[in-house]
Amino acid sequence: MAEFSFSDLETIIRDRAHSGDPDSWTAKLFARGIDKAAQKLGEEAVETVIAAVKGDRQGLVSESADLIYHWFVVLGLSDVPLSDVLKELESRTGRSGIAEKASRPKG
Template identity: 45%
Template sequence: MSDPIDRLYAAVAARKGAPAGSSRTAKLLATGTTKIAQKLGEEAIEVAIDAATGNRQGVVLESCDLLYQLAVLWAHLDITPEEIWAEMSRRETMMGIAEKLPKPSPQAA
């Protein structure tokens, strides 16, 4: 497991179920999905603000925080990085790695 995201996920997942007072990660995991999702959103906004203001170093630092929060959410929901990588591979096959799948169009009423 040499990928930094895989190592991060493993470290976060190892704290799942630990007493909330044992680490900041265990405390965050104990707060539940809503709070974890809120923290993820806050980090995404901080990345966006730093990007918009041209703060390159801020984008680097906040991106690390964003990836951490994402790993916490995955661990909380029992989603493994392998599931994410499999979906990325599926999408790459369909559209290429640098493309995002289009959103389904709303059905006519």
């Protein structure tokens, strides 16, 4: 079996986004818009943090999957491809995190 990738997930979400499938959570999230998707992303982030703090390994794995999925939905609704995020991460490599953070625009 081939390894599942973020690119695979991005493609699946893009394909399901406007499918009109009444059983597709992705289609429902896209229909509800960015506010609902961002709310779900925030909820999943909190649940991921709680699982990590509790030391709940399986919970952390499960909640991380939910978090990543909802993050991809928010990126899709915002017309931000994963490649843009990866380019940003790449531009930060080789710099210290402290220096990178200091170089960000204030505000």
